[in-house]
Amino acid sequence: MAWQEEFKEKELYWQEFWEKEKIFKPTIRPDKKKFYCLVMFPYPSGKIHMGHVRNYVIGDVIASYWRMKGYNVFHPIGWDAFGLPAENAAIKHNVHPEKWTKENIENMRMQLKHLGISYCWENEIATCDPEYYKWNQWFFIKMYERGLVYKKKSLVNWCPKCETVLANEQVQQGICWRCESEVEQKELDQWFIKITNYAERLLEGHNLLKDFWPEEVLVMQKNWIGKSEGTEIKFKVLDLNLQIEVFTTRADTLFGATFLAVAVEHQFTKFVAEKNQNVSSYIEKIFKKPLQERKLAKEKTGVFSGYYAINPINEEKIPIYIADYVLMEYGTGAIMCVPAHDQRDFEFAKQYNIPIREVIKPVFGETTLPYSAYEPDGIMINSDKFSGLTSQQGREKVTEYLQSKNFGNKKFYYKLKDWLISRQRYWGTPIPVIYCDNCGILPVEEKDLPVMLPKNVDITGKGESPLKYVEDWVNTKCYKCGSKAKRETDTMDTFVDSSWYYARYCDPKNTYFPFDKKITDYWLPVDQYIGGIEHACMHLIYSRFWHKFMYDLGLVNSEEPFSRLLTQGMVTLGGSAMSKSKGNIVEPEKIISKYGTDTTRLFILFAAPPQKQLEWSDAAVEGCWRFINRVDKLIEKVINKKNIFFNVDEKEKIKLLSKYHKLLKEITEDIEKEYQFNTAIAKCMEITNSLYSYSYLGDETSLQIIKELVVVLSLFIPHLAEELWHKLGEKESVRLAKFPKYKEELINEDTVDIPVQVNGKLKYVVRVQKGLEDEDLKDKIIKEQKVLTAIKDCEIERWVIIKDKLVNIVTKKL
RNA sequence: GCCGCGAUGGCGGAAUUGGCAUACGCGCUGGUCUCAAAAACCAGUCCCGUUUAACGGGAUGAGGGUUCGACUCCCUCUCGCGGCACCA
Numbered sequence: 001m002a003w004q005e006e007f008k009e010k011e012l013y014w015q016e017f018w019e020k021e022k023i024f025k026p027t028i029r030p031d032k033k034k035f036y037c038l039v040m041f042p043y044p045s046g047k048i049h050m051g052h053v054r055n056y057v058i059g060d061v062i063a064s065y066w067r068m069k070g071y072n073v074f075h076p077i078g079w080d081a082f083g084l085p086a087e088n089a090a091i092k093h094n095v096h097p098e099k100w101t102k103e104n105i106e107n108m109r110m111q112l113k114h115l116g117i118s119y120c121w122e123n124e125i126a127t128c129d130p131e132y133y134k135w136n137q138w139f140f141i142k143m144y145e146r147g148l149v150y151k152k153k154s155l156v157n158w159c160p161k162c163e164t165v166l167a168n169e170q171v172q173q174g175i176c177w178r179c180e181s182e183v184e185q186k187e188l189d190q191w192f193i194k195i196t197n198y199a200e201r202l203l204e205g206h207n208l209l210k211d212f213w214p215e216e217v218l219v220m221q222k223n224w225i226g227k228s229e230g231t232e233i234k235f236k237v238l239d240l241n242l243q244i245e246v247f248t249t250r251a252d253t254l255f256g257a258t259f260l261a262v263a264v265e266h267q268f269t270k271f272v273a274e275k276n277q278n279v280s281s282y283i284e285k286i287f288k289k290p291l292q293e294r295k296l297a298k299e300k301t302g303v304f305s306g307y308y309a310i311n312p313i314n315e316e317k318i319p320i321y322i323a324d325y326v327l328m329e330y331g332t333g334a335i336m337c338v339p340a341h342d343q344r345d346f347e348f349a350k351q352y353n354i355p356i357r358e359v360i361k362p363v364f365g366e367t368t369l370p371y372s373a374y375e376p377d378g379i380m381i382n383s384d385k386f387s388g389l390t391s392q393q394g395r396e397k398v399t400e401y402l403q404s405k406n407f408g409n410k411k412f413y414y415k416l417k418d419w420l421i422s423r424q425r426y427w428g429t430p431i432p433v434i435y436c437d438n439c440g441i442l443p444v445e446e447k448d449l450p451v452m453l454p455k456n457v458d459i460t461g462k463g464e465s466p467l468k469y470v471e472d473w474v475n476t477k478c479y480k481c482g483s484k485a486k487r488e489t490d491t492m493d494t495f496v497d498s499s500w501y502y503a504r505y506c507d508p509k510n511t512y513f514p515f516d517k518k519i520t521d522y523w524l525p526v527d528q529y530i531g532g533i534e535h536a537c538m539h540l541i542y543s544r545f546w547h548k549f550m551y552d553l554g555l556v557n558s559e560e561p562f563s564r565l566l567t568q569g570m571v572t573l574g575g576s577a578m579s580k581s582k583g584n585i586v587e588p589e590k591i592i593s594k595y596g597t598d599t600t601r602l603f604i605l606f607a608a609p610p611q612k613q614l615e616w617s618d619a620a621v622e623g624c625w626r627f628i629n630r631v632d633k634l635i636e637k638v639i640n641k642k643n644i645f646f647n648v649d650e651k652e653k654i655k656l657l658s659k660y661h662k663l664l665k666e667i668t669e670d671i672e673k674e675y676q677f678n679t680a681i682a683k684c685m686e687i688t689n690s691l692y693s694y695s696y697l698g699d700e701t702s703l704q705i706i707k708e709l710v711v712v713l714s715l716f717i718p719h720l721a722e723e724l725w726h727k728l729g730e731k732e733s734v735r736l737a738k739f740p741k742y743k744e745e746l747i748n749e750d751t752v753d754i755p756v757q758v759n760g761k762l763k764y765v766v767r768v769q770k771g772l773e774d775e776d777l778k779d780k781i782i783k784e785q786k787v788l789t790a791i792k793d794c795e796i797e798r799w800v801i802i803k804d805k806l807v808n809i810v811t812k813k814l
Numbered sequence: 815g816c817c818g819c820g821a822u823g824g825c826g827g828a829a830u831u832g833g834c835a836u837a838c839g840c841g842c843u844g845g846u847c848u849c850a851a852a853a854a855c856c857a858g859u860c861c862c863g864u865u866u867a868a869c870g871g872g873a874u875g876a877g878g879g880u881u882c883g884a885c886u887c888c889c890u891c892u893c894g895c896g897g898c899a900c901c902a
Contacts, residue, residue: 173898219818220897228901248902261902300900330901337902343815344900415901537897606839607826613895620826623839629854666830679828682838689838755834760883762834800882806833810882 003632007596011719024118026072028522035071036523037063040531043080044104048111050571053588057601058610059530060117061715068739076505078125082494086427090459097427116597116718125508127497134450135514136496137432141443148194158186163463164424168417169538192418195545199414205560213565217536224537226415231399233408235309247331252394255383256338256359260309260320265328272305300325300348312407346373421493426466428491436478436485465489499546529562569613586616598717599625605677635724641698648696657746660705664742708740757808758790774801
């Protein structure tokens with residue numbers, strides 16, 4: 001029967017076959033090279049969408065390729081199962097988040113199995129399982145012991161819709177990453193992880209990832225971490241026994257500092273506000289505005305503090321202002337202001353009539369003063385003994401001078417902030433901390449882990465953790481002094497769960513350790529990671545940090561968790577990402593039931609290279625369906641002709657062989673180097689076309705090629721490939737077959753087509769023996785009528801000959 | 815504003831990294847088969863000129879440059895996408 005009539009039953013049949021034979025379960029084999037292929041695990045929302053399908057199909061091609069290349073491939077899957085949607089569902093449909101989550105997992109597991117992906121299901125994990133989140137708590141305690149976790153009251157991002165705080169990384173342009181509400185600021189006492197301690201190492205790690213991660217992702221991370229080199233300078237405050245420290249990257253402009261500006265939240269501001277009416281009413285006015293408004297404000301405002309500072313380089317007395325454009329979160333929260341060379345200071349100075357003193361002049365060209373600040377580097381002027389130095393030299397020398405006088409130091413600052421992990425929600429890992437009236441804050445003892453998430457909870461979604469009201473859970477005893485204590489009721493950010501799941505996959509059932517080092521030493525690091533670019537500055541930073549922490553604990557040997565990264569593009573319909581709210585969704589299930597999994601997979605791989613956006617097209621799906629049936633018919637044809645005796649024309653046979661091996665070589669390179677599955681498939685189509693037009697289809701040569709083609713195709717359309725493989729008489733799974741090797745010696749034909757250009761324009765193509773000497777080639781070409789016509793009335797100036805490739809005749813008009 | 819990426823037929827996309835632009839697929843046109851349609855198969859399909867072939871000319875967002883030769887390298891600009899955003 002033809003594939004198009006029975007693909008539904010056959011696809012299921014082969015899925016069961018693979019599962020039964022357990023062919024995708026690897027065992028640790030130190031003698032064999034390993035390959036860990038990982039896809040970003042899904043949140044169990046209920047149904048898989050096209051984005052999932054794309055992600056997992058790409059992963060499957062890569063895993064399958066290396067498996068067939070003889071590597072020991074580990075390709076696990078699991079569930080990022082904690083998170084807010086489960087709670088929202090609980091409120092909406094009155095089901096327990098756990099029930100909702102587990103049912104979704106059941107459903108999605110089934111859907112995933114119908115994609116025919118070569119997963120090792122034996123190592124499946126779900127992060128909501130206590131056996132998993134126990135280790136989140138264990139890591140938390142390890143970090144606590146090392147001073148990497150702390151609790152602090154501070155202004156934090158608050159999403160009013162999700163009713164919880166958010167980490168910095170989860171606020172994108174002032175908007176919640178999940179629900180797109182505007183984020184507000186709240187002052188709360190929260191748990192932070194000191195990821196900033198690892199800022200430098202996260203940057204250094206990029207050296208290992210260069211060439212293996214998309215450049216784009218590295219740039220995004222680099223900007224996010226935002227290292228800048230500069231000088232920290234101490235300014236004495238006149239009449240007060242205190243100093244204000246500022247950070248600047250432009251120490252070369254210090255002679256141009258005509259005032260100091262301090263953030264409204266700064267200690268100094270608080271101090272001044274107590275005695276200065278102007279200042280206190282100013283900051284009151286500022287604090288009244290919502291932060292959103294403050295951030296968007298175009299006008300800079302401020303107030304004179306009544307105090308003066310002394311510029312340590314020239315003893316000059318300069319006013320100190322409180323200003324709203326100074327950020328408390330960055331640097332020291334105070335700045336030295338050089339209006340001549342910083343546009344923000346320039347605008348402020350204009351408004352408050354503060355002198356603008358030029359201290360840098362351009363090396364070439366004109367300065368932009370007095371119309372706007374001149375910001376580029378240049379030559380120092382009006383700077384005493386430093387005048388004449390370049391900006392670059394000046395920064396060094398000024399810093400050295402300040403250092404010698406004890407007024408400053410070289411300093412690095414980062415934009416990266418500590419990771420806020422407290423969430424005022426139920427469906428997450430309980431933070432393993434108790435508060436004792438006598439002993440204060442205490443981490444839970446290791447032997448008492450996991451701190452189980454209680455089941456009977458009233459979920460309201462209103463502003464506070466629902467755990468607060470579970471009294472028999474909250475109230476506990478201090479393990480130190482025995483007196484009454486309360487549990488921490490916030491849960492952890494779910495990005496904690498996904499920060500180390502790739503390691504747990506290797507040893508998912510371990511109850512004594514997060515994982516057995518002997519096992520992870522074999523599998524880690526992940527050789528190929530595949531997922532969306534939206535995680536560039538979230539998950540991909542967190543897990544890199546976590547890995548480095550595990551490295552410091554001696555749990556892993558590698559510095560980086562993911563050796564190679566592929567970020568796949570979105571699946572769109574009508575130009576924008578598929579989304580429920582826009583109503584532009586194509587359901588994978590519907591497509592699969594109409595055309596089968598193989599067609600769906602083929603379309604997704606063929607329509608665009610994996611990194612690019614993929615626009616859904618029903619018509620193009622039809623094209624893939626057609627190709628699949630064409631392959632099916634080709635094999636049918638071959639099998640029917642198998643026993644016919646052929647009087648084969650050697651020339652045609654060699655031509656086919658040469659074309660096949662050339663294409664196979666390209667396919668190999670397409671897959672290995674650039675993940676270009678679209679062109680690899682195009683070349684499979686070419687091979688198929690060549691076979692169709694081969695006069696002796698069914699002879700030994702074509703039979704061999706067809707067998708190898710089926711193996712190649714099993715990467716993309718495994719079900720049909722398996723079916724055809726068995727039809728061709730094989731008993732083992734095609735997915736365990738060896739990937740065919742191209743033969744260089746068969747690619748080379750003894751003749752080549754050489755394009756002949758005249759002045760760079762193609763005039764003629766000549767077929768010659770390979771390796772023909774230049775002189776002989778010239779003789780041959782110059783006799784050609786077309787060439788003669790093209791160079792008539794001209795004098796040949798020069799011949800450009802690239803051997804076996806191209807000839808260009810350069811002429812001059814007579 | 816700063817940083818990064820991109821622009822190739824009617825469409826998705828190719829082009830050995832400076833060497834025959836438009837592979838492969840979709841769509842379209844014509845044909846074969848059929849009472850008819852669908853499917854399948856065959857042929858054609860960048861644009862302009864020409865009576866067909868042959869041929870000639872022009873095209874890789876725009877303009878300039880380097881080169882025997884540029885989709886590819888350099889400069890200027892336009893448009894689109896993404897990230898960050900008063901980061902001192």
